[in-house]
Amino acid sequence: MMHVTLWPNGLIGRVTAVILIAIVLEFIGSILLHDQIDRYTLSEDHARRVAELLVVGERLLRDAPPEQTPTILRDLSTQHLSVEITPDPVVEPARPNSLLANMRGQIGRWEPSLRGKLLRLSTAPSTELAGRQDLVGSMALSDGRWLRFRSRDVWGHWPQLYRTIGAATILAGGVLLAAAMVVHTLGSPLRGLAEAADRVGHGSPVMVLERGPRDLRQVSRAFNAMQARISGLIADRTQALAAVGHDLRTPLTRMRLRTGFMVDPELREAMESDIGEMEAMLDSVLAYLAGDNDTEPQRRIDLTALISTLVDADADLGRDVSYEGPDHVLVQARPLALKRALSNLIENGLKYGERVRVQLIPDGEEVRIVVDDDGPGIPEDELAHVVTPFFRLDEARMRNTGGLGLGLAIVSNAVAREGGRLCLSNRPEGGLRAEVRLPVKAPCAGAA
Amino acid sequence: MASSDLMAQSLDRAPEILIVEDDPGVRVLLARTLRENGLNVTAAPAATEMWRALKTNQFDLILLDIMLPGTNGLDLCRQIRKDSAVPIIMVSARGEEIDRVLGLEIGADDYIAKPFSTKELLGRVRAVLRRTVSGPIGAAPPRETLQFEGWTVDLRRRTLQSAEGAEVELSGAEYDLLLSFLDNPQRIIGRDRLLELSRSRISDASDRSIDVLVSRLRRKLSGQEGGEALIRTVRGAGYMFTAAVDRA
Numbered sequence: 186m187m188h189v190t191l192w193p194n195g196l197i198g199r200v201t202a203v204i205l206i207a208i209v210l211e212f213i214g215s216i217l218l219h220d221q222i223d224r225y226t227l228s229e230d231h232a233r234r235v236a237e238l239l240v241v242g243e244r245l246l247r248d249a250p251p252e253q254t255p256t257i258l259r260d261l262s263t264q265h266l267s268v269e270i271t272p273d274p275v276v277e278p279a280r281p282n283s284l285l286a287n288m289r290g291q292i293g294r295w296e297p298s299l300r301g302k303l304l305r306l307s308t309a310p311s312t313e314l315a316g317r318q319d320l321v322g323s324m325a326l327s328d329g330r331w332l333r334f335r336s337r338d339v340w341g342h343w344p345q346l347y348r349t350i351g352a353a354t355i356l357a358g359g360v361l362l363a364a365a366m367v368v369h370t371l372g373s374p375l376r377g378l379a380e381a382a383d384r385v386g387h388g389s390p391v392m393v394l395e396r397g398p399r400d401l402r403q404v405s406r407a408f409n410a411m412q413a414r415i416s417g418l419i420a421d422r423t424q425a426l427a428a429v430g431h432d433l434r435t436p437l438t439r440m441r442l443r444t445g446f447m448v449d450p451e452l453r454e455a456m457e458s459d460i461g462e463m464e465a466m467l468d469s470v471l472a473y474l475a476g477d478n479d480t481e482p483q484r485r486i487d488l489t490a491l492i493s494t495l496v497d498a499d500a501d502l503g504r505d506v507s508y509e510g511p512d513h514v515l516v517q518a519r520p521l522a523l524k525r526a527l528s529n530l531i532e533n534g535l536k537y538g539e540r541v542r543v544q545l546i547p548d549g550e551e552v553r554i555v556v557d558d559d560g561p562g563i564p565e566d567e568l569a570h571v572v573t574p575f576f577r578l579d580e581a582r583m584r585n586t587g588g589l590g591l592g593l594a595i596v597s598n599a600v601a602r603e604g605g606r607l608c609l610s611n612r613p614e615g616g617l618r619a620e621v622r623l624p625v626k627a628p629c630a631g632a633a
Numbered sequence: 634m635a636s637s638d639l640m641a642q643s644l645d646r647a648p649e650i651l652i653v654e655d656d657p658g659v660r661v662l663l664a665r666t667l668r669e670n671g672l673n674v675t676a677a678p679a680a681t682e683m684w685r686a687l688k689t690n691q692f693d694l695i696l697l698d699i700m701l702p703g704t705n706g707l708d709l710c711r712q713i714r715k716d717s718a719v720p721i722i723m724v725s726a727r728g729e730e731i732d733r734v735l736g737l738e739i740g741a742d743d744y745i746a747k748p749f750s751t752k753e754l755l756g757r758v759r760a761v762l763r764r765t766v767s768g769p770i771g772a773a774p775p776r777e778t779l780q781f782e783g784w785t786v787d788l789r790r791r792t793l794q795s796a797e798g799a800e801v802e803l804s805g806a807e808y809d810l811l812l813s814f815l816d817n818p819q820r821i822i823g824r825d826r827l828l829e830l831s832r833s834r835i836s837d838a839s840d841r842s843i844d845v846l847v848s849r850l851r852r853k854l855s856g857q858e859g860g861e862a863l864i865r866t867v868r869g870a871g872y873m874f875t876a877a878v879d880r881a
Binding site for chain 2: 485
């Protein structure tokens with residue numbers, strides 16, 4: 186079953202909806218009110234007209250000779266109200282009707298002398314206007330005859346109501362439009378704030394223009410201050426971590442040089458491998474921290490040459506890494522950051538598998554760099570998490586492969602800064618596929 | 634060690650090395666490592682001592698740390714370059730490629746990042762000594778760029794740019810090989826000679842590894858008209874770089 190939500194999502198939409206509902210309610214209410222007032226005043230007009238006719242008619246007919254009766258009746262009749270004499274009350278008894286009862290009350294109030302008279306009231310379809318109702322009635326005269334009258338179109342006030350509704354609708358529409366525009370203007374700083382909040386954490390701080398009503402200006406100011414505090418905090422931590430990272434390099438250098446004097450080759454090799462691991466960790470932390478503050482400019486580079494250099498270096502170390510693709514693919518990118526990212530992907534593949542195949546596939550406005558390995562892959566439910574900084578799969582920990590779990594986070598950040606994206610999937614034939622899609626032409630100079 | 638012979642072979646004396654390093658531990662270990670490999674070492678903890686040593690002594694190489702108390706190693710390098718062409722290897726704990734590029738741009742001969750291994754250190758020292766000793770001593774690199782068939786080699790930044798203006802990444806060995814070709818254009822170079830020229834970069838140096846290296850370089854230089862023919866194989870003799878090289 187389709188579930189349709191008419192309630193808008195945006196604040197401006199909602200405020201507009203509230204205004205719309207208010208206007209519609211007011212509109213309906215006022216129409217009902219007007220209708221009631223109109224009905225009352227119109228029916229009172231009728232009642233008075235009828236009451237006066239009955240009083241005057243009765244007096245005239247009582248005092249005049251019978252031969253003058255037709256003349257009197259003709260004189261009394263108007264376009265809206267006709268009278269005649271009938272021997273019987275020709276009024277069909279009407280169903281009890283609040284309108285008729287009301288009419289009877291109004292007649293009695295206006296002409297109290299009529300209260301004691303025998304008066305029958307009813308409605309009949311209009312003879313002249315289709316669909317309308319005439320008020321018909323008979324009153325007993327003192328000589329036993331009945332004075333019958335017909336007042337045309339007793340409830341007829343609809344044309345006026347329609348006119349009123351039309352005018353009111355146009356007015357309400359205008360008010361609604363004006364209100365929506367005002368709300369839209371009021372809401373624009375709020376939208377700016379929302380957009381800014383959405384971008385926070387994806388690069389440099391996003392300052393919001395302090396404008397709009399006072400409360401919104403306050404919110405904007407608080408938002409900017411909060412951002413300044415957060416980026417200050419992050420900058421402090423980053424600096425502290427980077428300083429530690431840099432400073433650790435000096436003792437590591439000493440250790441490295443000391444291993445040069447070690448006699449036992451086995452021990453020396455073990456030490457060197459430990460130092461290498463520590464160095465790799467430091468490098469990954471520093472690369473991760475450098476991330477957005479990287480000042481490296483984008484350059485036009487030959488992607489094939491960059492990948493070949495990485496692949497050849499691994500091949501020289503006796504690893505099974507191959508490249509497939511065109512001899513030259515030019516892109517706009519930061520070569521050092523991109524080289525580190527692609528190196529991370531290849532090293533990752535070699536860490537978990539034996540064989541890594543790198544493919545370069547130009548694809549319209551993009552170029553796809555596909556890095557396939559023959560390792561165990563990543564459990565499907567973990568795929569989304571592995572790019573999270575410091576995230577490590579349990580297996581990786583058990584295998585004691587080292588690293589801080591920053592490799593893929595660095596790749597993801599570096600690729601994002603080039604306007605590309607990283608996509609990880611498990612290959613049906615086994616192993617992990619890391620695919621980097623880069624735009625051939627950089628959309629702009631980037632965040633840096 | 635074989636390396637000490639190598640280093641001494643071009644000079645009639647042991648090379649004089651000046652180490653400028655503020656960390657006492659690293660300074661002592663560096664000095665000891667280099668001494669054990671047949672080099673004469675003077676160590677300076679800061680800029681003042683460095684200037685004093687430079688006044689009294691003639692050095693074949695300076696190992697200059699980038700982060701020194703008071704002065705930046707990059708500034709020191711610039712100052713030394715004003716009136717001396719003594720080979721300089723910058724040493725940095727920041728390990729950032731930007732430092733490397735900057736160091737090379739202001740006239741350092743090489744760059745080494747902490748933490749380096751003894752092997753890496755000796756390799757770099759040896760390579761720089763051989764380059765400057767075999768060339769005219771005390772001369773700064775005489776040119777900034779080399780050009781051939783639309784390609785440009787930036788000797789300061791050690792980069793290769795294609796005719797389309799794209800930077801083409803080369804490994805250290807590939808770059809050295811390319812320079813060997815560019816120094817001897819339109820001449821046949823034997824494998825043995827190439828091997829000798831590239832020895833500092835290739836760990837297992839053999840005829841086959843030179844062939845592999847040449848084929849990799851060829852591929853990176855391809856894609857342009859005549860690109861394949863830039864490095865021609867001369868059967869039984871070696872290789873020849875066919876294009877004319879413009880020294881700008």
